[in-house]
Amino acid sequence: MVSLEIPVTRTLIVAGALASRDYQDVHHDAESAREKGSPDVFMNILTTNGLVGRYVTDRFGPSAVLRRVAIRLGAPNYPGDTMVLSGTVTALGEDGTVEVSVVGANGLGRHVTGTVTVSIPVDVTLPEGSA
Numbered sequence: 001m002v003s004l005e006i007p008v009t010r011t012l013i014v015a016g017a018l019a020s021r022d023y024q025d026v027h028h029d030a031e032s033a034r035e036k037g038s039p040d041v042f043m044n045i046l047t048t049n050g051l052v053g054r055y056v057t058d059r060f061g062p063s064a065v066l067r068r069v070a071i072r073l074g075a076p077n078y079p080g081d082t083m084v085l086s087g088t089v090t091a092l093g094e095d096g097t098v099e100v101s102v103v104g105a106n107g108l109g110r111h112v113t114g115t116v117t118v119s120i121p122v123d124v125t126l127p128e129g130s131a
Contacts, residue, residue, distance in 0.1 A: 001100070003086040004055050008043065008106065010079040016047025043077035048112050052102050055085040056116045060098070064118050067097065071114030081106045087116075096120050 006012075017027035022044045025032035033041050052071055057064045077083055083106045091099035097119050104112040 001059050001087040001089070003084050004058070006051060006083045006085065008077045008079060008081045008083055010041065013041050013043050013047070013077070013079060016050070017044050020044065020046035020050075022046060038076070040078045043111075045071070045073055048073065048077070048104070051083070052085065052104065052112060052114060052116060055102065056087065056100055056118050059087070060118055060120050064120050066116065067119055068117040069114065070116075071102075071112050073112055074110040075106060075108035077106055077111050078108075081108070083111055085112075090115070 087102045
């Protein structure tokens with residue numbers, strides 16, 4: 001599947017935390033984040049989860065429905081970096097479900113790894129590079 005580059009901005013980090021009602025200071029207050037051992041604010045898991053879902057549904061079109069998103073975080077997403085999401089179709093179901101293995105990498109390494117199951121109408125063409 002074609003990759004997606006997402007610039008990790010301070011605004012994206014803070015807006016994602018606020019939108020998901022995650023008010024932990026490490027996601028919006030750089031000084032507090034530094035006091036807790038982080039060099040800067042960092043992206044929360046709910047924002048990452050949403051970006052992974054967006055990546056998959058953007059590839060399969062507006063009729064795609066997320067059925068399961070299972071992710072694990074690794075290296076933090078800090079402002080000024082870029083996260084590159086990529087995916088590989090790992091299974092096709094006769095019922096129109098597709099399983100996608102997703103990786104999101106940044107300058108520090110893998111930020112997120114996971115598996116997404118999505119339902120698509122059976123007449124939808126799979127993205128280029130799919131199994």
